[in-house]
Amino acid sequence: MTLALKPRLPLAAAAATFAAAALPLLLRALHSRWRRRCILSHVASHRSIRKFLPRPVDESVLRQVLSTAMRSSNNGNMQTYSCIITQDKRKLEQLALIHDNSAIASAPVLLTFVSDWSRMTRWCHLRGATPGYDNFNAFLTGALDAMVAAQSAALCAEAASLGVCFLGSTIWEPARLNAFFSLPPHVHVVTSLMLGHPAEHPPLRARLPAAAHLHREAYVPMDDGALAAYYAAREVEGWARYERLYGGGWAEKLRAHRLENLAQVYATIKYSGRDFRVWSRRLAASLEAQGFGRNEAAEGDEAPCACCGKWSHCLDPERFGAADAAER
């Protein structure tokens, strides 16, 4: 275009002008392709690491990973989560006991992410505001933010050549862990991340086909045939993995519990209904104990805002019609 508009410009100069204009665009396009490839291949090559070298994690790397992760999305920019860094050898050993997971004792770092409304609540008090963050919605909001930050931290740590492994056991012993970390009211554990230089290099672990996870426009339950097909490869891979991990005791364990397939192993031994129910009740109790149990309507909740007449300043129930205002 520039060329067409300035026909008297000598050709060489025109070419140079064109190159000068095109080069940044080309470089930007290349950089953008390359960045996309870098990120996607990084996320795709994740594997959990459960064995660590005794080598410590560099303090500046740890700081950088954590402060970078805190740039991630968080609800309303309230940042209602925190992270507790454990590096003390004796503390790691105690945590290994609480989690019932010996790998923790050999990890140089354990990060414990907590849902944290203590900071926000205290700030409100300091500024003459009345915080209402002592309920289930508050806990869950902070917990979801904690996971966003934890996954960013995991990806950043892996980018710094560290190995990571999440620990679901964090919500199986919540009261013990809340006490262990001296969590004040309005703070509750959510998840943990072991961190260290990898002493193992496992292959990528299997996943169900992506289609099993994805739904278009509405949830479409699959039929039994499709379900069985999706799990077919997993049944073989998962079974072989346990045989490998448990060695000689595996056959004995299966016999004792009369287990014949991977689904039965999951439902009976790995994640039993009994355990899930115990953990559910413990969670309900520890949420209450940490000050997240005040869900009932408080005085004044039965009437709309005295200042503007709205039932909610955030979601307006009247957008669906009058019936909803009453429903509150």
Next chain:
Amino acid sequence: MTLALKPRLPLAAAAATFAAAALPLLLRALHSRWRRRCILSHVASHRSIRKFLPRPVDESVLRQVLSTAMRSSNNGNMQTYSCIITQDKRKLEQLALIHDNSAIASAPVLLTFVSDWSRMTRWCHLRGATPGYDNFNAFLTGALDAMVAAQSAALCAEAASLGVCFLGSTIWEPARLNAFFSLPPHVHVVTSLMLGHPAEHPPLRARLPAAAHLHREAYVPMDDGALAAYYAAREVEGWARYERLYGGGWAEKLRAHRLENLAQVYATIKYSGRDFRVWSRRLAASLEAQGFGRNEAAEGDEAPCACCGKWSHCLDPERFGAADAAER
């Protein structure tokens, strides 16, 4: 070292041998540095995008983002979450109404992540196993996994030059959204992600200093002075942001509600205790309605496993001594 051991090797050949050995190491070190920089700077440059170009999201990019995100960590590799993709214009408009967020109507894609134990439960039934995933622990476990996948999807989408914004409103109208997506039992909404080509390029949004988030070995509550200092910059930035966003109506709103500072705006208008309590009760009801409410001990839960005598196959309470076995 090679040089010292083979003194008769001509110098040029030795140098070549050395270079051949060193080059891959050097390249690997460079690649690793470069990857680390790429990932960390990518995570650090995130900003939520709420305005989108009408340009659709390329189908192959969407697929790649989602299947890559599904390589992320997930509890016990059970993959107990799913993702519902909304692209239908009319559906997006309805969702904008339910979320009370008009930006959704102009986003080409909305991803809704759900905690999903339906697949796992049906697989168990198909294989003669007895699933116990109809409780709070199951919902929360799937919800935490959903957030890990959602954050990976967010980072991958951003790497593909898309803009994203999470929606906390997903858990404010859970029953409506569960119905909207026809979620079967043992499936419940968790979070949503708007996705599209950015039509805005906002600056990085403020964060509290990283130190406000981080604790060493145990949670150390900060004193009021430190707290005020941490929030000082936020109070100015957040206030200016609302003035900019709300324009003329802002001063009026403040006067009507007698609000004097940012903390009061949060606690009274943005995230009021009344709203949080309503949302808490709605969540409790929708969890129950979706089949996640069976937390009481079931028949057989009061005795240890008949096969092996353990109370839990996953966490062994006896590791703390006999008192705990009874505590279950």
